Amino acid sequence: MQNGKKQTNLYLLLVLVMASWGLNVTATKILVSHFPPITMTSFRIFTAxxxxxxxxxxxxxxxxPTRREFLYIFAGSLFNIFLHHYFLASGLTMTTGTNGGLILGIGPILTAILAVIFLREAISIPQLIGLVSGLFGVSLIVLTGGQGLSGASLGDIYVFIAILSQCFSFIIIKRISGSLDPRLMTAYMLLIGSILLFFTSLIEEPSGLAQMSDHSPSMWLLFLTSALLATAFGNLIYNFAVGQIGPSKTAIFMNLNPFFSLIGAALFLNEQIRFMQILGFILIIIGVVLGSGALPELIRARKRIRNP
Structure with a gap:
Protein backbone atom coordinates (compact mmCIF):
# COMPACT_ATOMS: atom_id res chain seq x y z
CA MET A 1 0.00 0.00 0.00
CA GLN A 2 2.85 2.32 0.98
CA ASN A 3 4.72 1.55 -2.26
CA GLY A 4 1.58 2.26 -4.25
CA LYS A 5 1.21 5.65 -2.56
CA LYS A 6 4.85 6.50 -3.26
CA GLN A 7 4.42 5.57 -6.92
CA THR A 8 1.27 7.69 -7.17
CA ASN A 9 3.13 10.66 -5.68
CA LEU A 10 5.95 10.10 -8.15
CA TYR A 11 3.44 10.09 -11.03
CA LEU A 12 1.94 13.36 -9.80
CA LEU A 13 5.40 14.90 -9.64
CA LEU A 14 6.06 13.71 -13.20
CA VAL A 15 2.92 15.51 -14.38
CA LEU A 16 4.24 18.71 -12.80
CA VAL A 17 7.62 18.11 -14.46
CA MET A 18 5.94 17.74 -17.85
CA ALA A 19 4.05 20.99 -17.27
CA SER A 20 7.30 22.75 -16.44
CA TRP A 21 9.09 21.25 -19.46
CA GLY A 22 6.25 21.97 -21.86
CA LEU A 23 5.94 25.59 -20.73
CA ASN A 24 9.74 25.85 -20.66
CA VAL A 25 9.76 25.49 -24.45
CA THR A 26 7.89 28.79 -24.59
CA ALA A 27 10.16 30.27 -21.92
CA THR A 28 13.26 29.20 -23.82
CA LYS A 29 11.83 30.58 -27.05
CA ILE A 30 11.43 33.96 -25.33
CA LEU A 31 14.85 33.81 -23.63
CA VAL A 32 16.79 33.01 -26.81
CA SER A 33 15.21 36.02 -28.49
CA HIS A 34 16.71 38.29 -25.81
CA PHE A 35 19.90 36.51 -24.70
CA PRO A 36 22.68 34.85 -26.75
CA PRO A 37 21.27 31.27 -26.85
CA ILE A 38 24.30 29.11 -25.94
CA THR A 39 25.74 31.54 -23.37
CA MET A 40 22.35 31.94 -21.71
CA THR A 41 21.78 28.19 -21.67
CA SER A 42 25.15 27.50 -20.04
CA PHE A 43 24.39 30.00 -17.25
CA ARG A 44 20.85 28.66 -16.84
CA ILE A 45 22.06 25.08 -16.44
CA PHE A 46 24.92 26.12 -14.13
CA THR A 47 22.34 27.86 -11.92
CA ALA A 48 20.28 24.65 -11.91
CA PRO A 65 31.61 9.51 -7.76
CA THR A 66 33.87 6.55 -8.47
CA ARG A 67 35.90 6.42 -11.68
CA ARG A 68 33.35 4.07 -13.32
CA GLU A 69 30.45 6.29 -12.24
CA PHE A 70 32.22 9.36 -13.60
CA LEU A 71 32.37 7.80 -17.06
CA TYR A 72 28.58 7.34 -17.01
CA ILE A 73 28.15 10.86 -15.64
CA PHE A 74 30.25 12.34 -18.44
CA ALA A 75 28.35 10.36 -21.07
CA GLY A 76 25.07 11.50 -19.53
CA SER A 77 26.31 15.09 -19.48
CA LEU A 78 27.21 14.91 -23.15
CA PHE A 79 23.80 13.63 -24.28
CA ASN A 80 21.35 14.86 -21.60
CA ILE A 81 22.77 18.33 -21.12
CA PHE A 82 25.29 19.45 -23.75
CA LEU A 83 23.81 18.03 -26.97
CA HIS A 84 20.19 18.30 -25.83
CA HIS A 85 20.34 21.92 -24.70
CA TYR A 86 22.72 23.05 -27.45
CA PHE A 87 20.43 21.83 -30.22
CA LEU A 88 17.26 22.88 -28.37
CA ALA A 89 18.43 26.45 -27.78
CA SER A 90 19.82 26.74 -31.32
CA GLY A 91 16.79 25.09 -32.88
CA LEU A 92 14.28 27.35 -31.15
CA THR A 93 15.91 30.38 -32.77
CA MET A 94 14.96 28.91 -36.15
CA THR A 95 11.52 27.35 -35.57
CA THR A 96 8.30 28.15 -33.72
CA GLY A 97 7.62 27.31 -30.09
CA THR A 98 4.64 25.24 -31.26
CA ASN A 99 6.70 23.08 -33.63
CA GLY A 100 9.46 22.74 -31.05
CA GLY A 101 7.04 21.51 -28.40
CA LEU A 102 5.33 19.06 -30.72
CA ILE A 103 8.61 17.57 -31.96
CA LEU A 104 9.69 17.08 -28.35
CA GLY A 105 6.55 14.93 -28.06
CA ILE A 106 8.33 12.13 -29.91
CA GLY A 107 10.39 11.50 -26.77
CA PRO A 108 8.42 8.46 -25.51
CA ILE A 109 8.62 6.78 -28.91
CA LEU A 110 12.36 7.30 -29.17
CA THR A 111 12.85 6.11 -25.58
CA ALA A 112 10.89 2.92 -26.32
CA ILE A 113 13.02 2.25 -29.43
CA LEU A 114 16.28 2.82 -27.55
CA ALA A 115 15.11 0.64 -24.63
CA VAL A 116 14.48 -2.21 -27.07
CA ILE A 117 17.92 -1.79 -28.65
CA PHE A 118 20.08 -1.19 -25.57
CA LEU A 119 18.07 -2.67 -22.66
CA ARG A 120 16.66 -5.57 -24.69
CA GLU A 121 13.08 -4.78 -23.75
CA ALA A 122 10.51 -6.73 -25.76
CA ILE A 123 8.27 -4.89 -28.24
CA SER A 124 4.69 -5.92 -29.04
CA ILE A 125 2.59 -5.38 -32.17
CA PRO A 126 0.63 -2.49 -30.55
CA GLN A 127 3.92 -0.88 -29.60
CA LEU A 128 5.22 -1.26 -33.15
CA ILE A 129 2.05 0.39 -34.50
CA GLY A 130 2.54 3.15 -31.95
CA LEU A 131 6.11 3.76 -33.06
CA VAL A 132 5.01 4.15 -36.68
CA SER A 133 2.15 6.45 -35.70
CA GLY A 134 4.34 8.65 -33.54
CA LEU A 135 7.08 8.96 -36.13
CA PHE A 136 4.51 9.80 -38.80
CA GLY A 137 3.02 12.46 -36.53
CA VAL A 138 6.38 14.16 -36.02
CA SER A 139 7.16 13.89 -39.75
CA LEU A 140 3.82 15.55 -40.49
CA ILE A 141 4.66 18.46 -38.19
CA VAL A 142 8.20 18.91 -39.49
CA LEU A 143 7.51 18.51 -43.20
CA THR A 144 4.25 20.45 -43.41
CA GLY A 145 5.03 23.36 -41.13
CA GLY A 146 2.93 25.81 -43.09
CA GLN A 147 4.81 25.46 -46.41
CA GLY A 148 4.05 21.92 -47.53
CA LEU A 149 6.96 19.50 -47.94
CA SER A 150 9.35 22.42 -48.35
CA GLY A 151 8.46 23.70 -44.90
CA ALA A 152 10.94 21.61 -42.88
CA SER A 153 13.46 23.93 -41.25
CA LEU A 154 16.91 23.41 -39.80
CA GLY A 155 15.40 24.44 -36.47
CA ASP A 156 12.97 21.49 -36.57
CA ILE A 157 15.86 19.11 -37.27
CA TYR A 158 17.88 20.60 -34.40
CA VAL A 159 14.98 20.12 -31.98
CA PHE A 160 14.65 16.48 -33.12
CA ILE A 161 18.37 15.92 -32.47
CA ALA A 162 17.87 17.53 -29.05
CA ILE A 163 15.15 15.09 -28.00
CA LEU A 164 17.01 12.09 -29.49
CA SER A 165 20.08 12.99 -27.41
CA GLN A 166 18.01 13.33 -24.25
CA CYS A 167 16.27 9.99 -24.76
CA PHE A 168 19.59 8.21 -25.27
CA SER A 169 20.78 9.67 -21.97
CA PHE A 170 17.85 7.99 -20.17
CA ILE A 171 19.30 4.61 -21.17
CA ILE A 172 22.65 5.64 -19.69
CA ILE A 173 20.97 6.79 -16.47
CA LYS A 174 19.08 3.50 -16.12
CA ARG A 175 22.25 1.45 -16.59
CA ILE A 176 24.04 3.13 -13.69
CA SER A 177 21.03 3.80 -11.41
CA GLY A 178 21.69 0.64 -9.40
CA SER A 179 24.88 2.06 -7.85
CA LEU A 180 24.56 5.82 -8.38
CA ASP A 181 21.56 7.84 -7.16
CA PRO A 182 20.05 9.45 -10.29
CA ARG A 183 19.58 12.68 -8.34
CA LEU A 184 23.32 12.88 -7.64
CA MET A 185 24.04 11.97 -11.24
CA THR A 186 21.72 14.81 -12.32
CA ALA A 187 23.72 17.34 -10.30
CA TYR A 188 27.04 16.29 -11.81
CA MET A 189 25.55 16.13 -15.32
CA LEU A 190 24.17 19.66 -15.00
CA LEU A 191 27.52 20.98 -13.78
CA ILE A 192 29.66 19.26 -16.43
CA GLY A 193 27.14 20.02 -19.18
CA SER A 194 27.03 23.72 -18.27
CA ILE A 195 30.84 23.90 -18.46
CA LEU A 196 30.86 22.24 -21.89
CA LEU A 197 28.18 24.64 -23.11
CA PHE A 198 30.05 27.65 -21.69
CA PHE A 199 33.27 26.85 -23.57
CA THR A 200 31.23 26.22 -26.71
CA SER A 201 29.59 29.63 -26.28
CA LEU A 202 33.02 31.30 -26.12
CA ILE A 203 33.68 29.97 -29.63
CA GLU A 204 30.25 30.45 -31.19
CA GLU A 205 29.23 33.62 -29.33
CA PRO A 206 32.43 35.61 -28.59
CA SER A 207 30.42 38.60 -27.36
CA GLY A 208 27.93 36.46 -25.46
CA LEU A 209 29.11 37.44 -21.97
CA ALA A 210 28.77 41.13 -22.78
CA GLN A 211 25.27 40.56 -24.19
CA MET A 212 24.11 38.87 -20.98
CA SER A 213 23.84 42.23 -19.20
CA ASP A 214 21.28 45.04 -19.57
CA HIS A 215 18.10 42.98 -19.51
CA SER A 216 14.84 43.74 -17.74
CA PRO A 217 14.00 42.23 -14.33
CA SER A 218 11.18 40.27 -15.97
CA MET A 219 13.69 38.54 -18.28
CA TRP A 220 15.91 37.60 -15.33
CA LEU A 221 12.87 36.33 -13.43
CA LEU A 222 11.97 34.14 -16.42
CA PHE A 223 15.61 32.99 -16.57
CA LEU A 224 15.58 31.93 -12.89
CA THR A 225 12.17 30.28 -13.19
CA SER A 226 13.36 28.25 -16.17
CA ALA A 227 16.62 27.32 -14.41
CA LEU A 228 15.13 26.34 -11.05
CA LEU A 229 11.74 24.85 -11.94
CA ALA A 230 12.21 23.30 -15.38
CA THR A 231 15.93 22.48 -15.42
CA ALA A 232 16.78 21.78 -11.76
CA PHE A 233 13.47 20.42 -10.42
CA GLY A 234 12.47 18.84 -13.75
CA ASN A 235 15.69 16.92 -14.37
CA LEU A 236 16.01 15.94 -10.72
CA ILE A 237 12.56 14.34 -10.55
CA TYR A 238 12.56 12.85 -14.04
CA ASN A 239 15.97 11.18 -13.77
CA PHE A 240 15.04 9.85 -10.31
CA ALA A 241 11.87 8.34 -11.84
CA VAL A 242 13.93 6.71 -14.62
CA GLY A 243 15.97 4.94 -11.95
CA GLN A 244 12.83 3.91 -10.03
CA ILE A 245 10.41 2.72 -12.74
CA GLY A 246 12.55 2.57 -15.89
CA PRO A 247 12.90 4.76 -18.99
CA SER A 248 9.90 3.43 -20.94
CA LYS A 249 7.32 3.86 -18.16
CA THR A 250 8.68 7.26 -17.22
CA ALA A 251 8.63 8.33 -20.85
CA ILE A 252 4.85 7.78 -20.96
CA PHE A 253 4.47 11.11 -19.19
CA MET A 254 6.39 12.95 -21.91
CA ASN A 255 3.26 12.85 -24.05
CA LEU A 256 2.06 15.77 -21.92
CA ASN A 257 4.92 17.94 -23.21
CA PRO A 258 3.26 18.88 -26.52
CA PHE A 259 0.00 19.70 -24.74
CA PHE A 260 1.64 22.20 -22.39
CA SER A 261 3.88 23.50 -25.19
CA LEU A 262 0.87 24.22 -27.39
CA ILE A 263 -0.84 26.05 -24.54
CA GLY A 264 2.29 28.08 -23.80
CA ALA A 265 2.90 29.00 -27.45
CA ALA A 266 -0.71 30.05 -27.94
CA LEU A 267 -0.96 32.06 -24.71
CA PHE A 268 2.45 33.73 -24.54
CA LEU A 269 3.79 33.75 -28.11
CA ASN A 270 0.47 34.37 -29.89
CA GLU A 271 1.24 31.50 -32.26
CA GLN A 272 -1.63 30.02 -34.23
CA ILE A 273 -2.26 26.31 -33.89
CA ARG A 274 -2.88 24.89 -37.37
CA PHE A 275 -4.86 21.80 -38.33
CA MET A 276 -1.78 19.83 -39.44
CA GLN A 277 -0.12 20.48 -36.09
CA ILE A 278 -3.22 19.23 -34.25
CA LEU A 279 -3.29 16.14 -36.47
CA GLY A 280 0.40 15.53 -35.86
CA PHE A 281 -0.17 15.96 -32.12
CA ILE A 282 -3.01 13.38 -32.17
CA LEU A 283 -0.81 10.90 -34.04
CA ILE A 284 1.98 11.45 -31.52
CA ILE A 285 -0.40 10.80 -28.61
CA ILE A 286 -1.63 7.59 -30.26
CA GLY A 287 1.99 6.62 -30.80
CA VAL A 288 2.88 7.32 -27.19
CA VAL A 289 -0.02 5.32 -25.75
CA LEU A 290 0.75 2.32 -27.96
CA GLY A 291 4.51 2.66 -28.37
CA SER A 292 5.36 3.04 -24.71
CA GLY A 293 3.10 0.15 -23.68
CA ALA A 294 0.68 2.32 -21.73
CA LEU A 295 -2.45 0.82 -23.32
CA PRO A 296 -1.77 -2.83 -22.36
CA GLU A 297 -0.84 -1.64 -18.85
CA LEU A 298 -4.14 0.24 -18.51
CA ILE A 299 -6.09 -2.81 -19.73
CA ARG A 300 -4.32 -5.05 -17.20
CA ALA A 301 -4.98 -2.51 -14.43
CA ARG A 302 -8.71 -2.45 -15.23
CA LYS A 303 -8.83 -6.26 -15.19
CA ARG A 304 -7.17 -6.30 -11.77
CA ILE A 305 -9.74 -3.81 -10.45
CA ARG A 306 -12.65 -5.87 -11.82
CA ASN A 307 -11.15 -9.20 -10.68
CA PRO A 308 -9.19 -8.49 -7.47
Missing amino acids: AIAVFLFLLFIGKFRL
Whole structure:
Protein backbone atom coordinates (compact mmCIF):
# COMPACT_ATOMS: atom_id res chain seq x y z
CA MET A 1 0.00 0.00 0.00
CA GLN A 2 2.85 2.32 0.98
CA ASN A 3 4.72 1.55 -2.26
CA GLY A 4 1.58 2.26 -4.25
CA LYS A 5 1.21 5.65 -2.56
CA LYS A 6 4.85 6.50 -3.26
CA GLN A 7 4.42 5.57 -6.92
CA THR A 8 1.27 7.69 -7.17
CA ASN A 9 3.13 10.66 -5.68
CA LEU A 10 5.95 10.10 -8.15
CA TYR A 11 3.44 10.09 -11.03
CA LEU A 12 1.94 13.36 -9.80
CA LEU A 13 5.40 14.90 -9.64
CA LEU A 14 6.06 13.71 -13.20
CA VAL A 15 2.92 15.51 -14.38
CA LEU A 16 4.24 18.71 -12.80
CA VAL A 17 7.62 18.11 -14.46
CA MET A 18 5.94 17.74 -17.85
CA ALA A 19 4.05 20.99 -17.27
CA SER A 20 7.30 22.75 -16.44
CA TRP A 21 9.09 21.25 -19.46
CA GLY A 22 6.25 21.97 -21.86
CA LEU A 23 5.94 25.59 -20.73
CA ASN A 24 9.74 25.85 -20.66
CA VAL A 25 9.76 25.49 -24.45
CA THR A 26 7.89 28.79 -24.59
CA ALA A 27 10.16 30.27 -21.92
CA THR A 28 13.26 29.20 -23.82
CA LYS A 29 11.83 30.58 -27.05
CA ILE A 30 11.43 33.96 -25.33
CA LEU A 31 14.85 33.81 -23.63
CA VAL A 32 16.79 33.01 -26.81
CA SER A 33 15.21 36.02 -28.49
CA HIS A 34 16.71 38.29 -25.81
CA PHE A 35 19.90 36.51 -24.70
CA PRO A 36 22.68 34.85 -26.75
CA PRO A 37 21.27 31.27 -26.85
CA ILE A 38 24.30 29.11 -25.94
CA THR A 39 25.74 31.54 -23.37
CA MET A 40 22.35 31.94 -21.71
CA THR A 41 21.78 28.19 -21.67
CA SER A 42 25.15 27.50 -20.04
CA PHE A 43 24.39 30.00 -17.25
CA ARG A 44 20.85 28.66 -16.84
CA ILE A 45 22.06 25.08 -16.44
CA PHE A 46 24.92 26.12 -14.13
CA THR A 47 22.34 27.86 -11.92
CA ALA A 48 20.28 24.65 -11.91
CA ALA A 49 23.37 22.60 -11.00
CA ILE A 50 24.10 24.78 -7.96
CA ALA A 51 20.46 24.44 -6.84
CA VAL A 52 20.53 20.63 -7.12
CA PHE A 53 23.87 20.34 -5.29
CA LEU A 54 22.50 22.47 -2.43
CA PHE A 55 19.43 20.22 -2.27
CA LEU A 56 21.58 17.07 -2.14
CA LEU A 57 23.77 18.55 0.60
CA PHE A 58 20.61 19.37 2.56
CA ILE A 59 19.26 15.80 2.36
CA GLY A 60 22.71 14.24 2.90
CA LYS A 61 23.01 12.56 -0.51
CA PHE A 62 26.15 14.29 -1.79
CA ARG A 63 29.31 12.25 -2.40
CA LEU A 64 32.13 12.04 -4.94
CA PRO A 65 31.61 9.51 -7.76
CA THR A 66 33.87 6.55 -8.47
CA ARG A 67 35.90 6.42 -11.68
CA ARG A 68 33.35 4.07 -13.32
CA GLU A 69 30.45 6.29 -12.24
CA PHE A 70 32.22 9.36 -13.60
CA LEU A 71 32.37 7.80 -17.06
CA TYR A 72 28.58 7.34 -17.01
CA ILE A 73 28.15 10.86 -15.64
CA PHE A 74 30.25 12.34 -18.44
CA ALA A 75 28.35 10.36 -21.07
CA GLY A 76 25.07 11.50 -19.53
CA SER A 77 26.31 15.09 -19.48
CA LEU A 78 27.21 14.91 -23.15
CA PHE A 79 23.80 13.63 -24.28
CA ASN A 80 21.35 14.86 -21.60
CA ILE A 81 22.77 18.33 -21.12
CA PHE A 82 25.29 19.45 -23.75
CA LEU A 83 23.81 18.03 -26.97
CA HIS A 84 20.19 18.30 -25.83
CA HIS A 85 20.34 21.92 -24.70
CA TYR A 86 22.72 23.05 -27.45
CA PHE A 87 20.43 21.83 -30.22
CA LEU A 88 17.26 22.88 -28.37
CA ALA A 89 18.43 26.45 -27.78
CA SER A 90 19.82 26.74 -31.32
CA GLY A 91 16.79 25.09 -32.88
CA LEU A 92 14.28 27.35 -31.15
CA THR A 93 15.91 30.38 -32.77
CA MET A 94 14.96 28.91 -36.15
CA THR A 95 11.52 27.35 -35.57
CA THR A 96 8.30 28.15 -33.72
CA GLY A 97 7.62 27.31 -30.09
CA THR A 98 4.64 25.24 -31.26
CA ASN A 99 6.70 23.08 -33.63
CA GLY A 100 9.46 22.74 -31.05
CA GLY A 101 7.04 21.51 -28.40
CA LEU A 102 5.33 19.06 -30.72
CA ILE A 103 8.61 17.57 -31.96
CA LEU A 104 9.69 17.08 -28.35
CA GLY A 105 6.55 14.93 -28.06
CA ILE A 106 8.33 12.13 -29.91
CA GLY A 107 10.39 11.50 -26.77
CA PRO A 108 8.42 8.46 -25.51
CA ILE A 109 8.62 6.78 -28.91
CA LEU A 110 12.36 7.30 -29.17
CA THR A 111 12.85 6.11 -25.58
CA ALA A 112 10.89 2.92 -26.32
CA ILE A 113 13.02 2.25 -29.43
CA LEU A 114 16.28 2.82 -27.55
CA ALA A 115 15.11 0.64 -24.63
CA VAL A 116 14.48 -2.21 -27.07
CA ILE A 117 17.92 -1.79 -28.65
CA PHE A 118 20.08 -1.19 -25.57
CA LEU A 119 18.07 -2.67 -22.66
CA ARG A 120 16.66 -5.57 -24.69
CA GLU A 121 13.08 -4.78 -23.75
CA ALA A 122 10.51 -6.73 -25.76
CA ILE A 123 8.27 -4.89 -28.24
CA SER A 124 4.69 -5.92 -29.04
CA ILE A 125 2.59 -5.38 -32.17
CA PRO A 126 0.63 -2.49 -30.55
CA GLN A 127 3.92 -0.88 -29.60
CA LEU A 128 5.22 -1.26 -33.15
CA ILE A 129 2.05 0.39 -34.50
CA GLY A 130 2.54 3.15 -31.95
CA LEU A 131 6.11 3.76 -33.06
CA VAL A 132 5.01 4.15 -36.68
CA SER A 133 2.15 6.45 -35.70
CA GLY A 134 4.34 8.65 -33.54
CA LEU A 135 7.08 8.96 -36.13
CA PHE A 136 4.51 9.80 -38.80
CA GLY A 137 3.02 12.46 -36.53
CA VAL A 138 6.38 14.16 -36.02
CA SER A 139 7.16 13.89 -39.75
CA LEU A 140 3.82 15.55 -40.49
CA ILE A 141 4.66 18.46 -38.19
CA VAL A 142 8.20 18.91 -39.49
CA LEU A 143 7.51 18.51 -43.20
CA THR A 144 4.25 20.45 -43.41
CA GLY A 145 5.03 23.36 -41.13
CA GLY A 146 2.93 25.81 -43.09
CA GLN A 147 4.81 25.46 -46.41
CA GLY A 148 4.05 21.92 -47.53
CA LEU A 149 6.96 19.50 -47.94
CA SER A 150 9.35 22.42 -48.35
CA GLY A 151 8.46 23.70 -44.90
CA ALA A 152 10.94 21.61 -42.88
CA SER A 153 13.46 23.93 -41.25
CA LEU A 154 16.91 23.41 -39.80
CA GLY A 155 15.40 24.44 -36.47
CA ASP A 156 12.97 21.49 -36.57
CA ILE A 157 15.86 19.11 -37.27
CA TYR A 158 17.88 20.60 -34.40
CA VAL A 159 14.98 20.12 -31.98
CA PHE A 160 14.65 16.48 -33.12
CA ILE A 161 18.37 15.92 -32.47
CA ALA A 162 17.87 17.53 -29.05
CA ILE A 163 15.15 15.09 -28.00
CA LEU A 164 17.01 12.09 -29.49
CA SER A 165 20.08 12.99 -27.41
CA GLN A 166 18.01 13.33 -24.25
CA CYS A 167 16.27 9.99 -24.76
CA PHE A 168 19.59 8.21 -25.27
CA SER A 169 20.78 9.67 -21.97
CA PHE A 170 17.85 7.99 -20.17
CA ILE A 171 19.30 4.61 -21.17
CA ILE A 172 22.65 5.64 -19.69
CA ILE A 173 20.97 6.79 -16.47
CA LYS A 174 19.08 3.50 -16.12
CA ARG A 175 22.25 1.45 -16.59
CA ILE A 176 24.04 3.13 -13.69
CA SER A 177 21.03 3.80 -11.41
CA GLY A 178 21.69 0.64 -9.40
CA SER A 179 24.88 2.06 -7.85
CA LEU A 180 24.56 5.82 -8.38
CA ASP A 181 21.56 7.84 -7.16
CA PRO A 182 20.05 9.45 -10.29
CA ARG A 183 19.58 12.68 -8.34
CA LEU A 184 23.32 12.88 -7.64
CA MET A 185 24.04 11.97 -11.24
CA THR A 186 21.72 14.81 -12.32
CA ALA A 187 23.72 17.34 -10.30
CA TYR A 188 27.04 16.29 -11.81
CA MET A 189 25.55 16.13 -15.32
CA LEU A 190 24.17 19.66 -15.00
CA LEU A 191 27.52 20.98 -13.78
CA ILE A 192 29.66 19.26 -16.43
CA GLY A 193 27.14 20.02 -19.18
CA SER A 194 27.03 23.72 -18.27
CA ILE A 195 30.84 23.90 -18.46
CA LEU A 196 30.86 22.24 -21.89
CA LEU A 197 28.18 24.64 -23.11
CA PHE A 198 30.05 27.65 -21.69
CA PHE A 199 33.27 26.85 -23.57
CA THR A 200 31.23 26.22 -26.71
CA SER A 201 29.59 29.63 -26.28
CA LEU A 202 33.02 31.30 -26.12
CA ILE A 203 33.68 29.97 -29.63
CA GLU A 204 30.25 30.45 -31.19
CA GLU A 205 29.23 33.62 -29.33
CA PRO A 206 32.43 35.61 -28.59
CA SER A 207 30.42 38.60 -27.36
CA GLY A 208 27.93 36.46 -25.46
CA LEU A 209 29.11 37.44 -21.97
CA ALA A 210 28.77 41.13 -22.78
CA GLN A 211 25.27 40.56 -24.19
CA MET A 212 24.11 38.87 -20.98
CA SER A 213 23.84 42.23 -19.20
CA ASP A 214 21.28 45.04 -19.57
CA HIS A 215 18.10 42.98 -19.51
CA SER A 216 14.84 43.74 -17.74
CA PRO A 217 14.00 42.23 -14.33
CA SER A 218 11.18 40.27 -15.97
CA MET A 219 13.69 38.54 -18.28
CA TRP A 220 15.91 37.60 -15.33
CA LEU A 221 12.87 36.33 -13.43
CA LEU A 222 11.97 34.14 -16.42
CA PHE A 223 15.61 32.99 -16.57
CA LEU A 224 15.58 31.93 -12.89
CA THR A 225 12.17 30.28 -13.19
CA SER A 226 13.36 28.25 -16.17
CA ALA A 227 16.62 27.32 -14.41
CA LEU A 228 15.13 26.34 -11.05
CA LEU A 229 11.74 24.85 -11.94
CA ALA A 230 12.21 23.30 -15.38
CA THR A 231 15.93 22.48 -15.42
CA ALA A 232 16.78 21.78 -11.76
CA PHE A 233 13.47 20.42 -10.42
CA GLY A 234 12.47 18.84 -13.75
CA ASN A 235 15.69 16.92 -14.37
CA LEU A 236 16.01 15.94 -10.72
CA ILE A 237 12.56 14.34 -10.55
CA TYR A 238 12.56 12.85 -14.04
CA ASN A 239 15.97 11.18 -13.77
CA PHE A 240 15.04 9.85 -10.31
CA ALA A 241 11.87 8.34 -11.84
CA VAL A 242 13.93 6.71 -14.62
CA GLY A 243 15.97 4.94 -11.95
CA GLN A 244 12.83 3.91 -10.03
CA ILE A 245 10.41 2.72 -12.74
CA GLY A 246 12.55 2.57 -15.89
CA PRO A 247 12.90 4.76 -18.99
CA SER A 248 9.90 3.43 -20.94
CA LYS A 249 7.32 3.86 -18.16
CA THR A 250 8.68 7.26 -17.22
CA ALA A 251 8.63 8.33 -20.85
CA ILE A 252 4.85 7.78 -20.96
CA PHE A 253 4.47 11.11 -19.19
CA MET A 254 6.39 12.95 -21.91
CA ASN A 255 3.26 12.85 -24.05
CA LEU A 256 2.06 15.77 -21.92
CA ASN A 257 4.92 17.94 -23.21
CA PRO A 258 3.26 18.88 -26.52
CA PHE A 259 0.00 19.70 -24.74
CA PHE A 260 1.64 22.20 -22.39
CA SER A 261 3.88 23.50 -25.19
CA LEU A 262 0.87 24.22 -27.39
CA ILE A 263 -0.84 26.05 -24.54
CA GLY A 264 2.29 28.08 -23.80
CA ALA A 265 2.90 29.00 -27.45
CA ALA A 266 -0.71 30.05 -27.94
CA LEU A 267 -0.96 32.06 -24.71
CA PHE A 268 2.45 33.73 -24.54
CA LEU A 269 3.79 33.75 -28.11
CA ASN A 270 0.47 34.37 -29.89
CA GLU A 271 1.24 31.50 -32.26
CA GLN A 272 -1.63 30.02 -34.23
CA ILE A 273 -2.26 26.31 -33.89
CA ARG A 274 -2.88 24.89 -37.37
CA PHE A 275 -4.86 21.80 -38.33
CA MET A 276 -1.78 19.83 -39.44
CA GLN A 277 -0.12 20.48 -36.09
CA ILE A 278 -3.22 19.23 -34.25
CA LEU A 279 -3.29 16.14 -36.47
CA GLY A 280 0.40 15.53 -35.86
CA PHE A 281 -0.17 15.96 -32.12
CA ILE A 282 -3.01 13.38 -32.17
CA LEU A 283 -0.81 10.90 -34.04
CA ILE A 284 1.98 11.45 -31.52
CA ILE A 285 -0.40 10.80 -28.61
CA ILE A 286 -1.63 7.59 -30.26
CA GLY A 287 1.99 6.62 -30.80
CA VAL A 288 2.88 7.32 -27.19
CA VAL A 289 -0.02 5.32 -25.75
CA LEU A 290 0.75 2.32 -27.96
CA GLY A 291 4.51 2.66 -28.37
CA SER A 292 5.36 3.04 -24.71
CA GLY A 293 3.10 0.15 -23.68
CA ALA A 294 0.68 2.32 -21.73
CA LEU A 295 -2.45 0.82 -23.32
CA PRO A 296 -1.77 -2.83 -22.36
CA GLU A 297 -0.84 -1.64 -18.85
CA LEU A 298 -4.14 0.24 -18.51
CA ILE A 299 -6.09 -2.81 -19.73
CA ARG A 300 -4.32 -5.05 -17.20
CA ALA A 301 -4.98 -2.51 -14.43
CA ARG A 302 -8.71 -2.45 -15.23
CA LYS A 303 -8.83 -6.26 -15.19
CA ARG A 304 -7.17 -6.30 -11.77
CA ILE A 305 -9.74 -3.81 -10.45
CA ARG A 306 -12.65 -5.87 -11.82
CA ASN A 307 -11.15 -9.20 -10.68
CA PRO A 308 -9.19 -8.49 -7.47
